[in-house]
Amino acid sequence: MLKTRVITAVIALAVLGVVLFVVPPWLTELIIGALILAGAWEWSGFLDVSGTMLRAAYVALIGILIAASYVLLPDVSETVLQIAFVWWFIAFIWTMFFPTPIPQFVRWVAGALVLVPLFIALIVLFRIGEEKLLFALLIVWAADAGAYFAGKQFGRVKLAPSISPGKTWEGVIGGLLVVALLAVAATYYSDAALSMLLPFFLAVAALSIVGDLTVSMFKRTAGVKDSGTLFPGHGGVLDRIDSVAAAAPLFALGLGWLGLV
Numbered sequence: 001m002l003k004t005r006v007i008t009a010v011i012a013l014a015v016l017g018v019v020l021f022v023v024p025p026w027l028t029e030l031i032i033g034a035l036i037l038a039g040a041w042e043w044s045g046f047l048d049v050s051g052t053m054l055r056a057a058y059v060a061l062i063g064i065l066i067a068a069s070y071v072l073l074p075d076v077s078e079t080v081l082q083i084a085f086v087w088w089f090i091a092f093i094w095t096m097f098f099p100t101p102i103p104q105f106v107r108w109v110a111g112a113l114v115l116v117p118l119f120i121a122l123i124v125l126f127r128i129g130e131e132k133l134l135f136a137l138l139i140v141w142a143a144d145a146g147a148y149f150a151g152k153q154f155g156r157v158k159l160a161p162s163i164s165p166g167k168t169w170e171g172v173i174g175g176l177l178v179v180a181l182l183a184v185a186a187t188y189y190s191d192a193a194l195s196m197l198l199p200f201f202l203a204v205a206a207l208s209i210v211g212d213l214t215v216s217m218f219k220r221t222a223g224v225k226d227s228g229t230l231f232p233g234h235g236g237v238l239d240r241i242d243s244v245a246a247a248a249p250l251f252a253l254g255l256g257w258l259g260l261v
Contacts, residue, residue: 020130029123036119037063038237043111046222048104058108065112066119077124084117084249088207091214099162102221110218114245121248128261135186136251140243142182143175143205150174164216172209179205192260200254204247211246
């Protein structure tokens with residue numbers, strides 16, 4: 001299992017490098033949009049609807065929303081990202097009370113709140129600079145990798161057993177420690193002080209965990225383990241972008257708040 005995860009991750013990194021640094025920018029942004037629509041298709045599996053037509057209708061709805069937001073960039077970007085920040089705070093509170101019933105209407109709206117701001121954040125970060133987008137991803141990956149190995153080695157106390165029984169507080173601490181090391185390394189490549197980068201990176205990493213738990217909450221309600229099978233050993237698109245969906249909007253906002261753009 002670990003070998004499969006590593007191979008898939010290496011291939012995905014190679015593809016990401018090509019998408020960010022080789023292909024024309026317009027194609028990169030098109031690929032980002034396609035990725036979000038793939039995530040929308042997987043989210044439609046949480047909606048308790050039958051038939052591909054209704055699932056396709058949901059994908060079309062998300063497509064219309066991201067197309068409209070793309071046309072209106074940059075005028076709507078900050079507003080959408082701020083809405084996302086509020087949503088993820090609500091989601092954080094929500095995870096504390098799960099299991100709770102999730103009405104179908106809420107599932108439809110929540111999918112848009114997860115996917116549309118993610119699209120905006122990725123486009124904004126890409127336009128600021130490929131390295132900024134890559135750093136946002138690095139924070140999430142560092143938190144995820146640190147949590148995985150620390151949890152495997154030391155995990156005892158469950159983080160949210162009703163949502164994701166495999167996650168532990170020891171894993172969270174391990175992930176945050178790795179992100180702290182990343183913040184230290186980042187000070188050598190920027191003019192920002194560690195006193196600024198450390199809390200910023202830790203906040204982004206912490207929110208990435210909320211993203212993971214939130215999508216897991218919807219998966220558990222729908223009775224599925226993985227959102228898809230696109231990435232062997234990793235699951236589907238949503239399984240790979242759930243943490244990024246929460247982290248990227250905060251990272252994009254934080255760059256502006258801290259004057260790091």
